[in-house]
Amino acid sequence: MLETVELRKVYKGKIAVQEVSLYLDQGESVGLIGPNGAGKSTTISMISSLLKPTSGDVRLHGKSVIQQPQAIRKVLGVVPQEIALYEELTAYENLKFFGRVYGLKGKELEQKIQELLEMVGLRDRQKELIKTYSGGMKRRINIVAALLHEPQIVIMDEPTVGIDPQSRNHILETVRLLNRVQGTTVLYTSHYMEEVEQLCQRMYIMDHGQIIAAGTREELQHILAGEDTIIIQLSHKEFGLTQELESFESIRQVEETEQGLKLIVIKNSPIMSRIVQAAERHHVQILNIHVQSPSLEDVFLHLTGRTLRD
Ligand SMILES: Nc1ncnc2c1ncn2[C@@H]1O[C@H](COP(=O)(O)OP(=O)(O)OP(=O)(O)O)[C@@H](O)[C@H]1O
Ligand SMILES: [Mg+2]
Numbered sequence: 001m002l003e004t005v006e007l008r009k010v011y012k013g014k015i016a017v018q019e020v021s022l023y024l025d026q027g028e029s030v031g032l033i034g035p036n037g038a039g040k041s042t043t044i045s046m047i048s049s050l051l052k053p054t055s056g057d058v059r060l061h062g063k064s065v066i067q068q069p070q071a072i073r074k075v076l077g078v079v080p081q082e083i084a085l086y087e088e089l090t091a092y093e094n095l096k097f098f099g100r101v102y103g104l105k106g107k108e109l110e111q112k113i114q115e116l117l118e119m120v121g122l123r124d125r126q127k128e129l130i131k132t133y134s135g136g137m138k139r140r141i142n143i144v145a146a147l148l149h150e151p152q153i154v155i156m157d158e159p160t161v162g163i164d165p166q167s168r169n170h171i172l173e174t175v176r177l178l179n180r181v182q183g184t185t186v187l188y189t190s191h192y193m194e195e196v197e198q199l200c201q202r203m204y205i206m207d208h209g210q211i212i213a214a215g216t217r218e219e220l221q222h223i224l225a226g227e228d229t230i231i232i233q234l235s236h237k238e239f240g241l242t243q244e245l246e247s248f249e250s251i252r253q254v255e256e257t258e259q260g261l262k263l264i265v266i267k268n269s270p271i272m273s274r275i276v277q278a279a280e281r282h283h284v285q286i287l288n289i290h291v292q293s294p295s296l297e298d299v300f301l302h303l304t305g306r307t308l309r310d
Contacts, residue, residue: 001026001185002047002072002153007056009042016042018209019056024153029179029186031196034206035306040189041081043206044157047187048078077151081158083138084145087131091122091141094130095148102149109148116144119177121170136167143174153185154178160195175199193296207304217296224294224302226267227252231292232275233260235285244278253301260288264298 003023009016017039024030034040045051047058049069058065058072065072085094092113099109117123120140130138139159146154156175160168176199178184190196196203197217205213205220213220234241242261246254250269255262265271272289279286294302301307 001061003059004043004047005057005059007043007046007058008054009039009046009051010054015209017046017053020206020209020211022204022211022214024185024187026152026185027179027183028202029175029188029200031200031203032187032189032206033191033193033196033203033300035191035304038206039209040206041157042209044078044155044187044189047072048076048155049073050078074149075152077146077149077154079143079146079154079156079159081161083135083142085130085138085141088129090127090129091117091133092126094141095126095144098145099148104148112148112150113144116147120144120174134164134167136163136171139163140167140170140174143171147178151184153187155187155189157189158191159188160190160192172199193300197296205300205303212303213299220296220299221294223299224264227264227294227298227302228267229292229294229298230263230265230271230275231257231260231288231290232263232279232286233288234279235287238282238284241278241282241284244282245275248274253305255301255307257307262298264294264302 001024005021007020008018020043032040042051046053049065049072053066060072060075086097089097095113096109099105099113104112114123117126120143122137122140125137130141133141143159159171172195175186175188179186188196188199202216203214203220204211213223237256242254245251245263248271250266250271251263252266253264276286297307
């Protein structure tokens, strides 16, 4: 339905996006994951024809849309990363304004506004000024603004960053409803792997302007089929121990996490006793140790050597 072909953007000699080729089939929900500065927003701006690519193409039903941005604007709804609303107007007035921009009016627009406000759980707050809204509520209104013209494809750029859990739940529920009930095609961008796992059938992982992996959850996890994840809870942090573990051949990655030290090790390697001995040498007690199958976060760590929220 929608695809990018070797999309590239260079800002004053600095490459922001390089040769990004991705596609969305009708009715799919697809995730786009990557750390800060990976090039997600730049890619989205080029898809939505707000930004001209340095090279490459964006195609809707096989036809290039770079020369005719109108075609894509009609079928696409974009929820930008930055909130774009008028602070001095009420939520309702904002939506009325954006509806008119799309050429909607009268009863039809009124009905759509009420239906969508209901969907994001803000119908009873619509007469209040945007400047009195919380960040999460603004985000929800921003989403409604992108849905007024009933787009067939919706792109959301990190809609849940830095907001309260209640707004987050409303947003996730809205995405689910749009995709699973209404059949809208969704491209969902996030730093949160667990959101993408819940919402998307397929995902692209982006880093340094490139797509470094793509596929379903199972396909991506297969990248780590030969590895185990070991989580060790320690009495205290000890840099020397981390360093020593990093030097073991069968340990691919060592990372400090909230649950403890996370090791990605070659599957079935006889490493436990060596870990215990190393801890003893550094006078660190092991409080707990367990092996788990790798998560998508681990796949990301494996591919980039970094966590998503570095
Ligand atoms: N207008 C611009 N001028 C120059 N460089 C830019 C501009 N916009 C983005 N960049 C650079 O392009 C790269 C990709 O940025 P982009 O905003 O697309 O990343 P992102 O994946 O959306 O990151 P985040 O998760 O922080 O939103 C970054 O290195 C950024 O500094
Ligand atoms: Mg961004």
